Amino acid sequence: MNRIVVLTISLLLLAGSLLAYKPASTKLVDAGWDQISSNDLEAAEKSFLKAIKKDKTNPRPYLALSFLMQLSERNEEAWDVSCQSNSEHIA
Numbered sequence: 001m002n003r004i005v006v007l008t009i010s011l012l013l014l015a016g017s018l019l020a021y022k023p024a025s026t027k028l029v030d031a032g033w034d035q036i037s038s039n040d041l042e043a044a045e046k047s048f049l050k051a052i053k054k055d056k057t058n059p060r061p062y063l064a065l066s067f068l069m070q071l072s073e074r075n076e077e078a079w080d081v082s083c084q085s086n087s088e089h090i091a
Helices: 002-020 026-037 041-054 059-071 075-090
Strands: none
Touching: 026 041, 026 059, 041 059, 059 075
């Protein structure tokens, strides 16, 4: 019984810490989304590229940049960014 309680508490603590984890590039990604909302697509692209440079393991800036490129009808570039994201996370 004690093992189950300890295991349950451990899992809850682990889940909480994972939810609280925010990569360093998160603020840049959030700024990029705000810039898209303000129709400042050039600034948004710069923010997403800075976020990727800062943390290549965070998938959010890749997804955001790909979305932005699709929005700008730059479909081939969007595909390249998506592939780049996948290669960073498969390895």
